[in-house]
Amino acid sequence: MAEPEATAEDLDALIDDLDYLPGHFHLEMQLNFEPRSPASLRARDLKLQRDGLQQELELAAAPQRPAVRHLLGAFAFYLDELGEARERFLEVAREDPGNLNAWANLAHVYGRLGQEEEEEACAGRLADLMGLAAEREAAGDPQLRAARCLAEQGYAHGFDVGCTSPEERAQVLAAGIALYDKALGYAQQAIEIAKDHPTILNRLAKIFHFLGKQDMAIGTCNMALDSLRDPELNWQAYCTRAKIHLRAYLHDLERAKMGLGGMPDRDHLSCAKADLEEVVKVCPSLNTYLDIGQVYYYMGVDAVQELLAVDEAALNQALVFLAKAGESELGATLPELQLLRGKCLRIKGEEANAAACFKRAVELDDAGSSHTEGFGCLLEALLAQWRQAQLSDAELGRDVDAWLRRAQGKYPAARLRQELQRVWRGHTGEVLGLARALVAQGRPALVRLLFETMEQDGDFRSGPRGRRTFSL
Known part of the structure; x- marks a missing residue:
């Protein structure tokens, strides 16, 4: 590692004048704030997000992997797995020595570990790359490095942990979008989404889904699937499309219960089931089991009076998938899984077992x-x-x-x-x-x-x- 070219005070003064700051541990994310939930629940949420990201890392194209590894490192850091966090950031630095976030995040971890020499060396490397070193000009294009740094930070906001309300979640996502906008400014271009880039299309679909633009989200998922239909390679598009259909059904169901609309369209459930069945064959996970269990539950009950069964086989299938979800260590800690399982058991007349689930x-x-x-x-x-x-x-x-x-x-x-x-x-x-x-x-x-x-x-x-x- 390069020797630092500036004192900490010099670097602080220079950084104060910057338009952006590399690293993930200063971002306006709930992840970086003082946790408001008990340590066990925060650890559960971090591990759930980490499991999903690990799947994403296995399928991500090379340019997207650093963004995923940064998040995996951040989650490991907050789970007190400092050695794992260091290795994640070092992986990025080895593969992409010009990655600004890697050196900033490494400096943060080394600081926590009390390894001052390594911390200073990372800070010096970061200063070189940003053109802050006193007598050294950064090699390569600093504008593109800044753009990648900001885009990776924007990506992280979509996986935040600790939001307690939809309003907080919206604020975090808005901050992430602002970082993407700033990244585009540094890159000096507009993005043209090609139809043969399903990874990018899947991210766009998630953004549209979070923002409530479901028609655009469905259309983007369809574009991704037109490009790559294999569920083993493009399971994200199937999962996102299924979530959109399930959300649409639940939204219409709530309106029907309040007398604000007609009966919800059960075709949404059929579409969600078809997509999730493709995924569960090739890429089973806790979230997939929980989602498909929820779909089968709503297929098995009357839309207005949920205590009435309309499809006993669907309820049994829901219980099968919920049991698989509950087999994992994390699944046993999810209140929504216990709630859904209890509702299935209650409809089947197993009141005592249902009550035990609701208590849990x-x-x-x-x-x-x-x-x-x-x-x-x-x-x-x-x-x-x-x-x-x-x-x-x-x-x-x-x-x-x-x-x-x-x-x-x-x-x-x-x-x-x-x-x-x-x-x-x-x-x-x-x-x-x-x-x-x-x-x-x-x-x-x-x-x-x-x-x-x-x-x-x-x-x-x-x-x-x-x-x-x-x-x-």
């Missing part, structure tokens, strides 16, 4: 999560067991009390109230029966909470002066 889903949910459906499904499963005499009054009271307290410590109060209202509207008689059981057990605080929720629900008739009345 609540346990796995992040603190502050707004995904309260698992808790609502748990209440419904417990009420069903009580109705079928599988639980006594005392058992039901203890379970509801314990899990409601846990939910209060995990979910935002407004979202929890909405979920309780949903359960109340669908199971009014059973909830009143639950309230009687709780009164008999001396749990008035829990009864008061249930009644306060009911009183805020505008779907029920009011008593004198607009006050809602209930009688035990």
Whole structure:
């Protein structure tokens, strides 16, 4: 490695005047901020992203591999696998000695390892490449190096970890697009997407999908598949197209449940199933098993009343794929997998097993999560067991009390109230029966909470002066 040509203070002063800064550890990504979720959940999300990127690395063309390796190195760094992170960045530096991000990222890792000489050497190499060294002119085209640096940083934003809302996710993606725009400025060209470049087309399709431009995303996937139809070599196009169809179905389903539209088009499910079946044969993964399991679930239930089965074979197939997803270490940590498995079991009449899945889903949910459906499904499963005499009054009271307290410590109060209202509207008689059981057990605080929720629900008739009345 070259000896550094400038002191740290000189470099800092020069970098302050730059239009961009190489490296991934300063980017405006949630990955680089103080984590807001427990360490175990953050590690789970990092490993999930890493598994997907590892698949992408195996199929990526040579020019795209450095961008993937940078992310793999960053994820390893935040998983405290510093040796792995160093090797990932060194791989890039060996294959592309002019890669700015490689030297910046290596300097960061060496700094964390306390290897000051190596850190300074990387900083010096970076200064050379950027033309910052005092008496040395950078070889090659610094403009193109800057363009590649910015494009690799923009790529990283699509794989961020830790966003807690769609708004945060949109901000991260917008920042990534801005870096791509800046990269184009340094490269001094516009991009012309050729029909024989499926890797680039697949990335464009993902961007269109994230931005909500689904027609453009479908069209771009189709272009990629026209160029390369082999699912073993172009599985990404099949996966993205399947996700678009599944999202379209779920969007229409939600509108139908709110009375804002007609029944969702089940052709979306058929198209998604066909694409994912191609992928699962040649490139099975946790995400693919989860996606195809979700597709089969919705094929197996009535669109409006999900508790009604319309295709028992589809539900069984959903459980098969969800079981395969759950076999992996990461699969066992996903609340959405437990929720979906519980919903399948509930429809099949296995209330006790379904309740166990819903309990696990609540346990796995992040603190502050707004995904309260698992808790609502748990209440419904417990009420069903009580109705079928599988639980006594005392058992039901203890379970509801314990899990409601846990939910209060995990979910935002407004979202929890909405979920309780949903359960109340669908199971009014059973909830009143639950309230009687709780009164008999001396749990008035829990009864008061249930009644306060009911009183805020505008779907029920009011008593004198607009006050809602209930009688035990």
